[in-house]
Structures are given as C-alpha cells and as structure tokens.
Amino acid sequence: MTNICHKIMRKNLKYSVSSIIIMLSLVLGFMAYAEDDVTTTTNEVTNVEAQREVKIEAYKLKMSQELAQIKLRREEFQKELNIKREENKLRIEEIKSNFKENIKTIKDENKKIASEKIVATINEINARRTEQLAEKLNQIKNVLISINSRITKAENKILDVAALSTKQSAAQAAIDKANDAIAAQMGVSYSVTESLTDEAVLRTEMKNLRDKFQKDIKALNEVVKAAHAATVELATSIAKIPNVDEEEVEENDAANN
Numbered sequence: 001m002t003n004i005c006h007k008i009m010r011k012n013l014k015y016s017v018s019s020i021i022i023m024l025s026l027v028l029g030f031m032a033y034a035e036d037d038v039t040t041t042t043n044e045v046t047n048v049e050a051q052r053e054v055k056i057e058a059y060k061l062k063m064s065q066e067l068a069q070i071k072l073r074r075e076e077f078q079k080e081l082n083i084k085r086e087e088n089k090l091r092i093e094e095i096k097s098n099f100k101e102n103i104k105t106i107k108d109e110n111k112k113i114a115s116e117k118i119v120a121t122i123n124e125i126n127a128r129r130t131e132q133l134a135e136k137l138n139q140i141k142n143v144l145i146s147i148n149s150r151i152t153k154a155e156n157k158i159l160d161v162a163a164l165s166t167k168q169s170a171a172q173a174a175i176d177k178a179n180d181a182i183a184a185q186m187g188v189s190y191s192v193t194e195s196l197t198d199e200a201v202l203r204t205e206m207k208n209l210r211d212k213f214q215k216d217i218k219a220l221n222e223v224v225k226a227a228h229a230a231t232v233e234l235a236t237s238i239a240k241i242p243n244v245d246e247e248e249v250e251e252n253d254a255a256n257n
Contacts, residue, residue, distance in 0.1 A: 063128040070145055074138070077179055081134055084186035088127045095191045096120055105197045118206050122190045122213045129217055130185045133224050137178050140224075140231050144171055147235050154241060161241060167234045181223045185216060 099119050106112050151168065154161045190209050198201045 042066055059148065067253075070141070074141060077183075080183055081131070081186065084183065085127070085131070088123075088186060091189055092127070093121065094122045095123055098193075099191050102192055102195045103202060106196065106202060106207065108199060108201060111199055111202065115202055115206055119191055119209065122209055126188065126190065126213060126217065129221065130182055133178075133220060134182050137175065137182065137224055137227060140178075140228050141175060143235065144175065144231050147171075147231070148240060150238055154238070161238070162242075164237055167230070167237055171227070171230040171234045174223075174230040178223045178227040181220050185220050188216060 096116065100112075100116060103112050103115060106115075148168070151161055151164055190213050192205050192209070196205065223224065
C-alpha cells in the first residue's frame with residue numbers, strides 16, 4: 001500500500017513539474033514576444049523621427065536657396081534703379097538746358113517759361129512715378145516669396161501642388177517683365193530735340209510730350225498691375241489646397257506615442 005502511494009505521489013509530482021515547465025516556457029515566450037514588439041515599435045518611432053528630420057532639413061535647404069536667389073535678384077534690380085535714379089537727375093538738368101537752348105528764338109517769354117516748366121515737370125513726375133511703381137513691385141515680390149515658401153512647405157508635406165507650377169511661373173514671369181519695364185522707363189527722357197521757332201509748333205510739341213508720357217506711364221502701370229494680378233491668382237489657388245498651413249500634429253503624436 002505504501003509503495004502504491006509513493007508511486008502516485010511521484011507521478012503527481014512529475015506532472016506538476018511538467019506543468020510548471022510548460023507555464024514558464026509560455027511566460028518566457030510571451031515576454032520575448034513583448035520585448036520584440038517594444039523593440040519594433042521603438043525602431044518605427046526612430047525611423048519616423050529620422051524621416052521627419054530629413055524632410056525638415058531638405059525644406060530648410062530649398063527655402064534658403066530660393067531666398068538667396070530672390071535676394072540676389074532684388075539687390076541687382078535695386079542697384080540698377082539707384083544707377084538710373086542718379087542718371088535721371090543729371091539727365092533732367094541736361095534736358096532743361098537743351099530745351100531752353102532749342103526754344104530761345106521763341107519771342108513770347110511767358111510761353112517759353114511755361115514750356116520749360118512742362119518739360120521739367122513731365123520728367124520729374126516720370127522719375128517719381130516710376131520709383132513708386134518700383135516700390136509697389138517690391139511689395140509684390142515679397143508676397144511671392146511668402147507664397148513660394150508655402151508651396152515648398154506643401155511639397156514637403158507631400159501635398160498635390162502640381163497644378164500651381166504654371167501659375168507660379170506666370171507670376172514670376174510677370175514680375176520679371178515689370179522689372180524690365182520699370183528699368184526701361186526710368187531711362188526715358190521727355191523733351192524736344194530740335195530748335196523751335198514757331199509758337200504753334202511749340203504748343204503742338206508740348207501736347208505730344210504730355211500725351212506720350214501719359215501713354216507710357218499708363219502702359220507701365222498696366223504691366224505692374226498684371227504682375228499683381230498673377231500673384232493674387234497664385235495666392236488664391238494655394239489657399240484652396242487643404243492643410244497647407246497646418247502643423248504636422250498627427251505625425252508628431254504618432255512619433256511620441
């Protein structure tokens with residue numbers, strides 16, 4: 001009887017040990033899987049953060065290059081305007097002197113003085129109005145810089161901005177055209193280059209000068225307006241693209257959780 005009891009106890013003990021071994025194996029196996037999951041999750045978070053850093057650095061590099069090019073272009077244009085401005089000051093004085101010489105045979109002194117004032121005023125207004133339009137164009141350029149920054153941000157966030165490419169190029173082309181037109185207009189002189197002896201001819205020449213100036217400055221104004229319109233159209237288009245200005249909150253949350 002005693003032997004039978006001992007056999008039963010050894011058998012139960014054998015089963016108990018086996019059960020414990022199986023349970024330990026399951027627990028250790030689960031812990032190993034859990035550890036693998038934690039390692040995998042950590043690697044995924046690290047990869048997301050690394051990719052995000054790469055995207056940010058690429059965005060910063062592209063923006064710095066674009067801003068450097070725009071700044072260089074603006075500096076060159078401003079330098080050219082400053083040269084034109086100084087040339088205009090000398091040119092206006094020369095125009096006054098030459099015009100006075102060309103009308104010296106006109107007998108009516110009042111008409112001579114009035115004509116000299118007309119010529120001087122037209123050239124001074126041209127210089128002033130052209131500089132005002134140049135300043136307006138600089139404001140438009142600043143807006144385009146901001147828009148280009150938003151487009152680059154959208155590209156960095158993998159948003160679809162392909163449709164903006166044509167409008168972006170059109171805005172830049174319109175601004176470049178206005179640049180050239182302003183530089184050309186600053187070099188224009190309004191005067192009579194031949195001697196005048198007839199008062200009726202003098203009156204006609206003065207009218208022609210006023211008409212030409214008004215036509216030229218109106219055309220220049222239209223070119224700058226076209227640059228403004230093209231930039232506004234681009235701004236309106238990018239405003240219709242969702243999530244351009246939203247921060248990448250979801251991505252940051254995924255990386256932190």
